[in-house]
Amino acid sequence: MNVIVCVRQTPDTESAIKIAADGRTINTDGLKYVLGPYDEYSHEAAVQLVEKNGGEVTAISFGPERVKETLRNCLAIGASRAVHIHDEDTSHDDALAIATALAAAIKPMSYDLIFTSNKGTDSDRGLVGAMLAERLGLPYVGLVSELELEDGGKALMCGRDVEGGQREKIKVTLPAVICAQKGLREPRYASLMNIMQAKKKPLETKTAAELGVDTAGAVKLEVEKMEYPPQRPPGRLVEGGSVDEKVKELVRLLKEEAKVL
Amino acid sequence: MSQTMTEKPSGFCFELSEDHKMVQKMVRDFASEHLAPRAAHYDRTCEFPWENVKKMAELGLMGVTVPEELGGAGMDSLAYSIVIEEISRACAATGVITAVQNSLGEYPLMAFGTEEQKKKYLPLMARGEKIAAYALTEPGSGSDSASMQTRCELQGDHWVLNGQKNWITNSTGAEIFIVYATKDPDLKHKGICCFIVEKGWEGFTVGKHEETLGVRASGTCGLTFENCKVPRENLLGVEGEGFKIAMQALDTGRVGIAAQAVGIAQAALDNALRYSKERQQFKKAISEFQLVQEMLVQMAVEIDAARLMLYRAALKRDSGEKFTKEASMAKLYCSEVAMRAALNAVQVHGGYGYSKEYPVERLLRDAKVTQIYEGTSEIQKLVIARELLRD
Numbered sequence: 312m313n314v315i316v317c318v319r320q321t322p323d324t325e326s327a328i329k330i331a332a333d334g335r336t337i338n339t340d341g342l343k344y345v346l347g348p349y350d351e352y353s354h355e356a357a358v359q360l361v362e363k364n365g366g367e368v369t370a371i372s373f374g375p376e377r378v379k380e381t382l383r384n385c386l387a388i389g390a391s392r393a394v395h396i397h398d399e400d401t402s403h404d405d406a407l408a409i410a411t412a413l414a415a416a417i418k419p420m421s422y423d424l425i426f427t428s429n430k431g432t433d434s435d436r437g438l439v440g441a442m443l444a445e446r447l448g449l450p451y452v453g454l455v456s457e458l459e460l461e462d463g464g465k466a467l468m469c470g471r472d473v474e475g476g477q478r479e480k481i482k483v484t485l486p487a488v489i490c491a492q493k494g495l496r497e498p499r500y501a502s503l504m505n506i507m508q509a510k511k512k513p514l515e516t517k518t519a520a521e522l523g524v525d526t527a528g529a530v531k532l533e534v535e536k537m538e539y540p541p542q543r544p545p546g547r548l549v550e551g552g553s554v555d556e557k558v559k560e561l562v563r564l565l566k567e568e569a570k571v572l
Numbered sequence: 573m574s575q576t577m578t579e580k581p582s583g584f585c586f587e588l589s590e591d592h593k594m595v596q597k598m599v600r601d602f603a604s605e606h607l608a609p610r611a612a613h614y615d616r617t618c619e620f621p622w623e624n625v626k627k628m629a630e631l632g633l634m635g636v637t638v639p640e641e642l643g644g645a646g647m648d649s650l651a652y653s654i655v656i657e658e659i660s661r662a663c664a665a666t667g668v669i670t671a672v673q674n675s676l677g678e679y680p681l682m683a684f685g686t687e688e689q690k691k692k693y694l695p696l697m698a699r700g701e702k703i704a705a706y707a708l709t710e711p712g713s714g715s716d717s718a719s720m721q722t723r724c725e726l727q728g729d730h731w732v733l734n735g736q737k738n739w740i741t742n743s744t745g746a747e748i749f750i751v752y753a754t755k756d757p758d759l760k761h762k763g764i765c766c767f768i769v770e771k772g773w774e775g776f777t778v779g780k781h782e783e784t785l786g787v788r789a790s791g792t793c794g795l796t797f798e799n800c801k802v803p804r805e806n807l808l809g810v811e812g813e814g815f816k817i818a819m820q821a822l823d824t825g826r827v828g829i830a831a832q833a834v835g836i837a838q839a840a841l842d843n844a845l846r847y848s849k850e851r852q853q854f855k856k857a858i859s860e861f862q863l864v865q866e867m868l869v870q871m872a873v874e875i876d877a878a879r880l881m882l883y884r885a886a887l888k889r890d891s892g893e894k895f896t897k898e899a900s901m902a903k904l905y906c907s908e909v910a911m912r913a914a915l916n917a918v919q920v921h922g923g924y925g926y927s928k929e930y931p932v933e934r935l936l937r938d939a940k941v942t943q944i945y946e947g948t949s950e951i952q953k954l955v956i957a958r959e960l961l962r963d
Contacts, residue, residue, distance in 0.1 A: 502630065503645030503655075507645060
């Protein structure tokens with residue numbers, strides 16, 4: 312079976328994120344980029360499916376030149392080939408624009424299953440998967456934390472958590488778009504042997520124009536302003552008086568000010 | 573990485589290639605997740621860290637420079653240095669185990685082994701299925717290794733080994749031993765032969781585990797040979813050229829120890845930075861005091877220089893040129909930096925640095941040995957002086 316994994320390159324989760332001077336984007340100076348932590352799970356799920364059932368995994372990503380580094384990382388953790396949709400214009404980093412470009416690139420490919428992940432740890436949108444399914448006219452199952460092939464590989468049984476601690480099972484015919492939940496499969500490390508082999512695997516580059524996509528025209532959202540979350544007030548020590556008095560004061564504060572009791 | 577992976581940079585290049593960065597990130601992530609949490613345990617118990625070795629073998633870390641067709645990763649010395657540095661940053665004992673496997677176990681076979689010897693032993697070592705040890709030092713011969721007393725005598729179709737070895741890293745876990753012995757001590761270095769000896773052969777015993785100050789889980793033991801029969805085909809290289817093999821292996825080994833030292837030094841700085849930002853005295857973080865900053869700065873500057881010397885030695889080795897001087901300079905400087913950084917890290921931690929509650933006391937104990945094994949700092953100076961005066 313052939314599986315496509317849509318991945319996103321995101322700033323390393325240990326990076327300090329600063330808002331840029333324009334107040335609408337983040338300052339990318341000195342940022343280190345990694346394969347999105349949520350994508351690690353969906354990528355691993357794809358690789359394990361192919362290891363078990365044969366076929367190949369194609370990793371695909373949209374973005375500037377630096378995205379190639381992340382795609383090469385995918386090749387070192389089990390993808391057979393990679394496709395980069397090259398676009399240097401960061402204002403095109405919009406869910407609908409990305410989904411439109413991905414759909415155009417994926418359409419002519421041969422596939423049984425497409426993975427996306429919960430969300431990019433940077434934009435936190437979680438929109439591309441559903442939009443991509445719509446663009447390709449495929450069924451979509453969101454936040455899948457358990458999966459099993461059925462009907463000789465023609466269908467997929469997906470398990471997902473729903474409200475109230477309940478589990479929901481959804482059977483979907485393939486091809487379909489699956490959005491992986493965190494923890495679906497434990498990601499592997501890129502072994503030295505696989506890093507070496509990754510050099511021999513194909514990484515294809517396409518531009519949106521070559522795919523016949525007007526990325527700028529597909530952008531429907533405009534970020535007006537970014538701001539930092541309010542600073543958390545410092546911790547308070549309840550001082551003075553006896554233990555009983557302090558406990559009373561603490562309970563009062565928790566009830567009246569923090570409103571947690 | 574191998575010649576096919578990295579184009580030779582024209583001029584100085586202070587940036588690792590994308591592949592080397594990938595190796596660095598992988599080993600760093602792996603080591604902080606799997607090695608660091610168990611480092612104190614192995615230090616305390618002196619258990620050979622089999623669990624670490626098994627996981628590292630799966631990632632190709634036990635045969636970094638061994639060619640792919642012989643079960644290794646086929647990478648270069650720069651990748652190897654990065655691997656040892658990152659492992660040692662989390663657990664220095666695991667770092668030296670890996671360094672000995674790669675440079676003192678596998679390298680002599682790659683450079684001097686026959687095709688049969690390579691095919692028989694290298695895949696087992698590169699895949700981490702068998703651990704290797706390197707037996708040169710004896711109770712009476714350390715720096716003066718050519719004065720060894722372990723004897724080898726050819727008797728028909730086999731050699732017979734008699735004598736003792738001391739401070740042999742990896743011994744508790746090893747199944748393949750690269751052993752040096754002399755045909756006649758009077759021949760000095762010209763009498764030395766090198767052998768591949770397997771665990772369990774008659775007349776070969778691994779002694780009790782030695783309690784050491786640092787790198788306590790490195791399986792260090794003495795070895796005894798009593799009429800130990802070694803098949804003729806297990807002579808490594810040419811008869812009487814053992815000393816050359818030993819010295820060339822040590823050139824490679826010293827790059828590994830330099831990398832281990834940089835890893836320990838970096839761990840010292842990591843800990844000192846973290847602690848100095850958390851610890852409050854006189855109502856502010858101690859990192860705000862200039863005398864503390866001076867220690868942090870000294871560590872950072874020296875580690876940077878040490879790492880550049882390490883990389884330079886590794887690149888020189890990969891170029892195929894003689895790298896004896898560069899390896900000794902890197903080993904000397906990096907080990908001294910590790911010791912100073914560990915001392916400073918303990919000082920930054922104050923009383924807590926002296927306790928087992930924090931890892932810096934272990935770093936100090938681990939750092940010390942990098943100035944001693946694979947040639948003391950004094951021996952490195954002799955090597956460097958000899959190379960300097962020869963030019």
